[in-house]
Amino acid sequence: MKILVSIISLIAFLLVALPAPLHKFGFLDLGTAMTGFRFGLFVGIAALVLLAIQVIFKRKTVSLASAAIAVIFSAIAIALPLGMMNNAKSVPPIHDISTDLVNPPEFVAIVPLRADASNPVEYAGAETAEQQRTAYPDLQTLTYSQSKPELIEAAKQTMENLGWELVNTDADKGIIEATDTTTWFGFKDDVVVRVTDNGGERLVDIRSKSRIGRSDMGKNAARIHGFIDELNSVIEPS
Known part of the structure; x- marks a missing residue:
């Protein structure tokens, strides 16, 4: 369970951290980059849910270091897309x-x-x-x-x-x-x-x-x- 949580939180982090530079340097089109970015939000939430389940039902398998890393990766994966969405809502849709x-x-x-x-x-x-x-x-x-x-x-x-x-x-x-x-x-x-x-x-x-x-x-x-x-x-x- 600990390994699964760690892997999913890392995937969530990579889904929001990599699309932008990959698009910038021509490795991803914008649509794919934005899809990956948004998907990272849901994967980050899933990682935190799994971590909560692990803490509740398999507390002995939880280590402070792995849990902290999972929380940090997941929090970044959730905060960045939410921040962009909130920012988009706070300004008019003009360019x-x-x-x-x-x-x-x-x-x-x-x-x-x-x-x-x-x-x-x-x-x-x-x-x-x-x-x-x-x-x-x-x-x-x-x-x-x-x-x-x-x-x-x-x-x-x-x-x-x-x-x-x-x-x-x-x-x-x-x-x-x-x-x-x-x-x-x-x-x-x-x-x-x-x-x-x-x-x-x-x-x-x-x-x-x-x-x-x-x-x-x-x-x-x-x-x-x-x-x-x-x-x-x-x-x-x-």
């Missing part, structure tokens, strides 16, 4: 976030890179904009006094600091495009920053869009928040 919802910055050089993406390059539309206004009301156009060239260079430096892959810079149009690859699953999300003149000030808008998935689980909004924080630190170093 295209912009600080300008009326005239979102448009992708240019990134368009061919999204040829095989399930999410089209065009802005997701009015329904998405309304959901964003409710969920992320603080994401709005930024205003700076620095010159346009200064802000373009600062935006490029910010992207470099954040580890994004710079795709295109068009100084005349005030456009900087980049791709960010998520750490765990290796998802490709694209970002475009637009700098425009507005009299004596400059307006900066950021748009972040996932290539796949209906919901980004808040990742694009978090990415824009991170960009803004880093950009401000680049412009006004402490």
